[in-house]
Amino acid sequence: MSQICTQVSCTCQCFRPDKTNLRICDHCRHGWVAHALDKLFQPAQPLLSATQVEVAHPGVVFDLASLVLYGATALPIRLKILLDRLLSVLTRDQVLYILHSLGWTLQDYCRGYILQVGG
Known part of the structure; x- marks a missing residue:
């Protein structure tokens, strides 16, 4: 699975670490956080209690x-x-x-x- 860049009008489809700064994408030069955000925005799901753990792939x-x-x-x-x-x-x-x-x-x-x- 790739980490698509979420910066406005960026077409980068996959985070590739820069050789000198592993937290910057070598392709689009955006930070790793911009690539991580697409993993965090999931469809709304029912709330879990504090003791429940959601299934993760x-x-x-x-x-x-x-x-x-x-x-x-x-x-x-x-x-x-x-x-x-x-x-x-x-x-x-x-x-x-x-x-x-x-x-x-x-x-x-x-x-x-x-x-x-x-x-």
Whole structure:
């Protein structure tokens, strides 16, 4: 699934990270947030109680996680809470696949940052 750019009159159909700034699209030069917004605008659904978790498709979770984790070494707590909620409905294998694909270990994700080993 691609992250279509939501900027007015932008025709970019897929976020491609720039070589020097991974949070900027190499094609349209807009930020990753402009590409993430199309994933957030979903048709209205019934409200869930605070204890219910909405079913999430692994591909959509991967797309959203990639916008937050790819190229990052630390995770802001509010975004981690949102990702925790999304990842909680996936199997352990799906979670590990997503994290490893984006360069994160489960331990790094739980910690909230990638531990830099001195060398």
